[in-house]
Amino acid sequence: MYVSLKDVGAHAGVSFQTAGKVLNGRAVAVSSDTRERIHSAAAELGYVPNVLARSLITQSTCTIGIVADDLNDWALARFVVGAEREARRRGHAVLIATVPDADPDAEGPVRALIERRVDGIIAAAPKLEHDTRVAKLLTGRVPAVSLHHVPGGGVPVVGSNHRRTGRLATAHLARLGHRRIATVTGPAHRRVVASRLRGYQDALAAAGLEADPALVEESDWSSASGHAATMRLLDRDPEITAIFAQSDLIAVGVLSALHQRGLAVPDDCAVVGCDDLPLVAHTIPPLTTVHLPFYETGERAIALLLDRIAQREAVPERVLLPVELVVRASCGAGGVPADPGS
Amino acid sequence: MYVSLKDVGAHAGVSFQTAGKVLNGRAVAVSSDTRERIHSAAAELGYVPNVLARSLITQSTCTIGIVADDLNDWALARFVVGAEREARRRGHAVLIATVPDADPDAEGPVRALIERRVDGIIAAAPKLEHDTRVAKLLTGRVPAVSLHHVPGGGVPVVGSNHRRTGRLATAHLARLGHRRIATVTGPAHRRVVASRLRGYQDALAAAGLEADPALVEESDWSSASGHAATMRLLDRDPEITAIFAQSDLIAVGVLSALHQRGLAVPDDCAVVGCDDLPLVAHTIPPLTTVHLPFYETGERAIALLLDRIAQREAVPERVLLPVELVVRASCGAGGVPADPGS
DNA sequence: CTCCTGTAGGCGAACGTTCGCCTAGTTGGT
């Protein structure tokens, strides 16, 4: 099927090892005549090196495995794109394994990556943050870097400062004079959710406001459940004048619930999201949100992983990338209308 | 680093080939005693089979390559998820290569997949639909299935019926009595765009309306450019009472532009999108859209590819999956308010 | 005692590379 070095060598009248040295290897003492013959033989036969065979002997596949929750999540997808780009830039390919929601047995997928002898693994599956069996695979067998906490430690984590995210969003609302600031969180058992909630509480405390549990509602990150959570919130406390949504998707649901209740945004109720999906610059009204550097996080994760693999260099246990408040109209102050040019 | 069959064999007191037969191979005549010894040796040493070596001899990597445009596109990401799931279900891993927008040299990425000896390639990069060099790689070297048209033919295409999509959306608007129906398209050089536009024109003709070029505006699929295109449309023709957006992202921009102009949806202007992003059930108002089966398309593409690889069976040149109109409030008729439960 | 059959497992070859060492032939110096 495929042409091998043996074929090329025979066709060019040299040993296959020499052909290999010329085509794939580094500098080698070969006359420019035979070099030419080898190259043209390779071109003529359509030789494509077999990286598998190479990997077998070099003990390195130049392939990184990514185990991800679910690429339907825009944020995660963006992270993966960043990672893939950086990996390619540094000469590595990316093998991807997603973990089904239905059957969260991530051991199979991870094991499949290891069987293929990936040089390292990026874990991007918050769903697995409590999975000790996967944690064991990740700490023992193969170098890894994670987007989420891995039980037992030993795996460097790269991400953004979630506590600061919650603080930034909430402080903005407090600064605008809001007193009853509610929040719609993601699933409570997630660490991100706890961190953002802590940031929310930090900001309340800093503004001299008390954290009222009645102002906190949980969702599953979706717009639909953000919508439902907002309804519960408004039923319980009609005095709410601001809502911090723990994701932009949730925020879309919040906006639609407020609209359905006849509450104007930002006049009756201000809203802040987080993630900075491209389209939230065009919600009605445009959404103030916290920009999270997903793409850069992906790049950084790969960079960290490859450094760790290559130089056995000490890699920081934890890298947090900066987040940034993006002010738009949904909070009323300093908000700009949708910018058609961006 | 890794434990090999040789180690396991030595530890169990059998030849490495026998260990291999017991651990990875099919049925083999071995006493239950040695079988036991081999298994416990493998467990104790932590043996993990080396799929690379296996692939070298079996001439099959059980790996599928996907070359994709850009996973930031929700639709494409969803397609990839569907493909990955189906591949895993059928025992294959997925190697992914994205094509940077900046440097659209897709030959490198595709070649990298081939060097890794993937069993087949899924092309999911509409951006490459005019790239003849990539087309050559895809038709010659390795079995492929594509999401987009591949110049020269010979590569089965799986997707949805774009013409019908345009027709469905537009016919719905015509049926509601709209006479000046505009459309915001994606980039004009794309085949999808042309197909959907043809569907749009079909529906206009069927309703006895004439296709006015002044009612067509182009965008780059983004909300921002959908917003801008709508502004141009409204400037040119204030009589427009309905807009068909060629994607939901565009539709979000359309909604925001209409809102900015003080036009009520659906009373002053109806809007239909397409894709059926989860969040458009919660735009203001909820968006009527055409549901496209991205996930199923991904599954189907893999199924087709594996069938083609395995049985050398004749595979249909073209598979179109059905699309479906999802009626919500943005057209006014039969629209339901956001359903918090879904 | 020989022959046949069955069982348990060994053994060599191959897949397509990389890598380091080896060798045949040519120069150059003295």
Added chain:
DNA sequence: ACCAACTAGGCGAACGTTCGCCTACAGGAG
């Protein structure tokens, strides 16, 4: 004319598997 040094390329081994054939031994039938 002899030896050293260089040049151009060959060669064997190894990476970790799979695969098919081979062998050693045991038991039973004739």
